[in-house]
Amino acid sequence: MLDGLISQLYANALDQLASAETLDQVEAVRVEALGRKGKLAEISKEFGKLAPEERARIGKLLNTVKAELESKIETRKASLEAAALDARLDAEWVDLTTPAPGPRPGSLHPVTQVQQEVEDLFVSMGFTVLDGPEVETEYYNFDALNIPADHPARDMQDTFWLEDRRLLRTHTSPVQVRGLEKLGPPLKMIAPGRVFRNEEVDPSHEHTFYQLEGMMVDHDVSVAHMIYFMKTLLSAIFHREVTVRLRPGFFPFVEPGFELDIRCLICNGEGCPVCKQSGWVELMPCGLVHPAVLRYCGADPEVWNGFAFGLGLTRLAMMRYGIDDIRLFSSGDLRFLTQF
């Protein structure tokens, strides 16, 4: 008789389990079948009345049924839990293409970017970076650079004069003098910064622009060394091998003075509008430091010599990004500036 009850209980429990849709329903099945007051417990109460040999058989049967039900219940539970997790995760869908919150990243001024790159290059070649004032004295801007008063070379740089007889520096070259005075030879330095020329503004002329001055002073520095540095530098700036040429150029603070041209990167020297059909683009003035300048800085030109150069950072930025209007750099126009 007990056998019938047990197998009925087992069958009922399996039916209920199959139809259970939630963890609570599974738990109800478990409580009804296997709970302390459940059906199995009830059957067990009859257990004492059985003959010993029957008791052993039924006991074994009960244990088997109990273990089987427990396992079935656990399996069901696990599958329901997995489904529940799946459902929850499915509901947690996120559109990862949603724009990120917060402000968009800003950008650095194109001249800043070019300047930092060039600074890094020079620092990696052992140069120190120096700063100088934008308001300069006549002495540092002209006299100490071997440009005496009433020298026609002063006309080469239209100057903003200030009421206190000082001026806005027309080039970064005064930092050569300041640097050598302060640090003495040997010295490898660069000085990037803002310079001023009293010129009417148009798409290719600005009264405010950026230069980078460089100088190396040591023993027996030659034109060959200078060409080496310039070639290395320019190849790194343009990310390709460049061909340079030197031709005479007059700058009172160097002797000999050069204009350094690079073979046009647009047409590879074939001739195009950028290089005015010449195949060459004028890039930087340079030269061996004039003995008079060394003397002004307190360095004996019989012992020390060096080279110096000026790089137009604004011009470089125009070349790099193909900018055809120099006025944009100081426009503060975010429609321009956010492009970089």
Next chain:
Amino acid sequence: MKFSYNWLRELVDGLETPPKDLARLITIKTAECEGVERVGAALESASEARIVSVEALGSGHNRKTVVETAKYGTRTVVCGAPNCRPGVRSIYLPVGRKTIEGIESDGMLASAAELGISRDHTGIVELDEPFALAPDHIIEVDNKSLTHRPDLWGHYGMAREVAAILGKTLRDPVKARALGGAPPLRVTIEDYALCPRYSALLFENVTIRPSPLWLQYRLEAIGLNPISNIVDVTNYVMAEITQPMHAFDADKLRGGEIIVRLAREGEQLNALNGERYNLDPSNLVIADPVGAVALAGVIGGAESAISDTTTRIVLESANFNASSIRKTSSRMRLRTDASMRFEKAQDPVNTVRGLERALELLEEVSPGIRLVGGLADAFRPPPAPAPIELPLDWLDRKLGRAVPAADVRRILESLQFRVEATAPRIFSVSVPSWRATKDISIKDDLLEEVGRMVGYDSITPVAPLAPAKVPPGNPERAFHHHVREMAAAQGFTEVYNYSFVSEEMAAAFELDPAMHIRVANPIARDQGLLRASLLPGIWKNVGDNARHLDSFRLFEIGREIHKDGEAPHFAAAIYAKDNGVPGLLELKRLAECLLPGVTVRPAQAQGYEHPQRAADVHHGGTRIGRLFEFHPRMVEAGRAAVLDLDLILVEKLQRGTVRYQPVRRFPTSAFDLSIVAPKRALIGEVHAAFPRPPELLSIEFLREFTFSDRRRSLSYRITLGASDHTLSSDEVAAIRMAIIDAMRSAGYELKL
């Protein structure tokens, strides 16, 4: 400076190099050529022609003209020129056929302007000389690259370079002349330092008339305006051998003496250009015993100028001190072809050469002209410069390549230096007079002569040998870069603004114009002051960009310029079209990122600031900047918050060394407190009022709630802990009570 290729060919034997190639060589070896331009192209096909017959046509001025041409036979043209008459020898151009007033006109008779010979287009050319003009090429050289080369302001100087570059022979256009007669006028130089030499000739039987076409064409081609035979000759000599000259009407000079002296106070001169100049004793003048007749080396006077009736001239060929000429010329804002040359320091030897060349030309352009007496010449030769010692080993070392001694000698001699070998591997080099005035005085100058002629492209680049050394750092600049990167990462875009502001703008930002440095020669009236603040620029950026964008962030790192120095500042702005305060707090966060530990203290607002939204930014006891919103009347629509920091202070304060603290081993306890503070109580002040028992680890502001009566409920989370044990609940309770008591006695109500 424009150079005529044909002219150069006259001065360099066998010059065949095409103009473009020559320009390239000049660029590489001497001075930058800006371009080559063909002129007088029409002359290619032009033919001399004689007018055979002229026949009036209808009502107008056009006439049917038959011409006999040298190249094209007989042609019929329609010509409207007033001087079209039979027998005239003119120039015919085969420009094609067209029908005019029913007549087929085949080609044309040309005016001088149409041929590019001069600017004269009043009629057709009338030849009284054999026609031998040909097209020319003009090589234009950048004046800036001639600044140091007084000798290259004339064709002969450039021809010398060309001859040296190509290894050709230079031909001197000047023929020595006997000028030995008694000087017909006296020349007195008061200060030889200002005028080392004054040479002059007197001519009579002068005819003033137009120059021959070849002379007009030469001048026209290089941009000098042909005027009359005498003036054209002075210009020709200047353009050829660099010597500026001036012709006076001898009959308008008074007293038979020329005096070179400084102007007297109050003296005036009516100049050739129609202007009247007030002179002072810094100006050198040419005078007769009565008064100034020319501004020395710059411009002649109107009263003594030659005119159509002139029959006697004094031809001046002088040399003046470069600085003096430049000073006068820049003070008078008068740059002339003469002053441009004198200010480069001309060669005093050249004055008599100029007269010799002019004499020959005058005999051609003014037939019958006669020299009166001989040369008047006041000259105190400057001391001859000592030869320069040029050690060849030094030369090789500086160039970075060896140049054979024979090559050095050849190069220098081709440029007319005198070279002597005074010791093994040492040359003694004498500088020619035209290079000695300013250009060449030390061996480094000779290095350039040799270097450019051997060609810099012959030098192989070599890496220098230098000790490996870490260069001194520049922490300030590195910090600026760090600030830039951080601002950009937080959405700010970098702008560069000008260093100039207007007085109005300074005043709008409550800055006294008197504390600004003033530009003596500003580019525009509204750019007369140097900025003592970045704010005017930032304000302009905000207004400009608000026209296109609804919200943006921008910043600048730039220098404030004060009378006593320059201060790098960081200025940033957040603009939004809609109202609100987030911009201010975002900027505060940026300040905290740049310099942890900054505090903000509300301060009296300036006129351009929102009266309730302005504060000083502090760090420790130091004020490092300002945080504010622009006053709504400063911004057309929307809000703009601004942060302005002194970067020198920020950089200094962010330095400092960090010392490690052991990581806490025992758990901490936290509890929340709500403080009820009066209306407009400052969170910063409440925060400062908290007692600081040793167990206090942090006070974190959580949120606020404002009651209807504007009192503020401010919630804080207090975290406690000890370094050597876990705090017991009794300890925590005791500290909590102590804090509550302290806050109460500070006058705050607590919501418990």
